[in-house]
Amino acid sequence: MPEIHHGISTTESATGARAINLISTAIIGLVATASGEGLDEDVFPLNRPALITDVRTAIGKAGNDGTLKKALEAIADQCSPTIVVVRVEKGEDDAETATNVIGDTVDGQLTGMKALLVAESQIGVRPRILGTPGLDTQAVITALMPIAKELRAFVYAKPPAETIAAAIAAKPTYGDRELMLIWPDFTGWEGDAVARALGTRARIDQEVGWHKSLSNYVVNGVTGIDKDVSWNIEGKTGDAKLLNDAPITTLIRNNGFRFWGNRTCSADPKYVFEVAVRTNHVLRETIALGLQWASDQPLTPSLMKDTLESINAAFDDLKGQKKIMGALAWWDASINSATTLANGKARIRYKFTAVAPMESLDLLMEITDEFYVDFADALAQL
Template identity: 50%
Template sequence: MALAPRRHGVKIIEVTTGALTLQVAATAIWGLVATASAADDKVFPLDTPVIVTDIGAAIQAAGAEGTLAKSLRAIGDQVNAVGVVVRVAEGEGGNEEDIATSLRANIIGDGAAGSRTGMQALLDSQSITGLRPRILAVPGVTDQAVGEALGLVASRLNAVAYYEAGPVRTVTAATAYRANFTHRELFLIFGSFTAADPVSKAIEPTYATAVAVGLRARIDQEIGFHKTISNVPVHGVVGLDTPVSWDLQDEDTEAGLLNGADITCLIRRDGFRFWGNRGCATDTRFAFESTVRTNQVLRDTIAEGVFPYIDRHLTPALARDIVESINALFRRLKSAGQIIGAEAFLTDANTPDQLADGKLRIGYRFTPCAPLEDLSVESQITDEFYADFNALAA
């Protein structure tokens, strides 16, 4: 008789099948491309993504020159959030045109893998720093080529980007400038706030795009990805450098014209606020910032969340688990008021030959929360409330 143990007790078996809980992707990580000729080279080496966790210390290391210190202060006044900075060199040349051309090249950078510079270095951020920036800006720059490059980088990072609405601060020029862009991830902002300079303490124009980056991160932390930056009080600013006419009950104003061109402007109402919900998308389904942001969050959350399922045995049970994992995420987001509704499902592409080739196709549809942009209240005069006049008078 062979010697064999006989279990007489309890054995715990871990079951690794079933639906997973998908964690919503982190969205409040910001990314800046800025200049700072007097910066500490050890803290902010050129063309290298650098993590910023202490904005106060980063401002000290940035020095008084360039756009970096002022941009960091604008973000820090809005939120305490981790971000990534890529410092680029100032432009060089014998005249203003040469300097501008040089600066443009430094900011746009080189996209060659392994030696990316300028804003292209943001694409290496996750591999270098472990962080993937989702809210981007190049404060203080209005060059069209830089804006186009920023839109491309934002689309590759699945991020949103804020950019100034052109070099000329007039409504006519800004609306014409808007026609140059089609990236749904890009959002144009007209005007500047004024605030205390972080070094000199003088009241000067500050970069509205950097303020927008900080506010977007604060909204992501406090409210959620489904809220636009419009009509939320801005911290740390004291005025408007380029005021526009605005009226809550009349769209025939400069603010109304800018919003009609899908440009966000700045207003003063119970403090200072951004006013505008739309970006540069040509597809009207992605007109609102909240829609673009929701789409990005769902894509990243689903992609990262189903990673553990990859390379498991492709069985009907596995397919059910993946679909249920995604639908459970949708139910949580709907319950939290962050989407109106969504549903994941197996598509008709799951034919026997495709499944045998290790390919599973899952689709999903969703309805994002649209911002209440246009509220109409109907007024009607009536005498019906005089009906019980005599009774009330008696």
């Protein structure tokens, strides 16, 4: 006999746009050396990603030797972000240390900076702000770039150079949009500026947003700059202009110590600004993670409508927060053939405009006598 249902049944339909939540960007990925008294190897295991959520407490467990404790102190002066730390061994010489920092695959495990790639699977967070303060060499900076690209993270590094000329000469070695070079250093230790850049970047993300550049934001805990760099606000001449033209971000003192420079190492005009690259990263990751619900659902027009509405709602929200100038996702029939769709593949186009920093402001001055025209009337009123 056929099954008989006498009554009412309800079928739930989950359609419509879904909210897309922004990714966390104020997560630092730090590679450092540490040893000596006070080092807690359970908190900072060698060559493994360690999750730090209380930087002040972590400082007391970072050991007295190496770069880790000093880097954490510099970061803590700015804010208390989430940090992924990979501790590496200091070598017998700088070359061996650099090799340890770069890392390898040992017994099936990634070591050195490569361990940052497994942070998300091991400890549940993905670092977005990367650096190796005090350990930057050309080889280290170069090796960090593929990792940054895979993580969609941004790198802050100091080129190994003792003079302005040497720093500018080193710039052509690097051409990555995910990299900002910083020169010189703050006084204290080699790597202090990079460590404070990591902390300041996380602090800006927390206080303002990823759409504000590192430049012209007061850096806490600084006592001086270790090299002379001439600077003036009109910026037509001087060392700071030469470095920014390279482009290299420099350090200035004006109502506090600040980073001065907005640019990446990219020659692509669309990605010369740090904020454009990070906006790209945020949108890519936010949309991809926010659409996980749509993956493997029946590929129907209603699914595409819901998907497009979800993306554009997120774009509208970001525009309302002034974090982007605008963005739009749309269906392009020319790249979605019946055969492609039947194979379970769909393509959505989208475009965006990042909020550029006002790097240059021209004030057009004119001297005139027009404000003397009513001199007699003004005098008569006295």
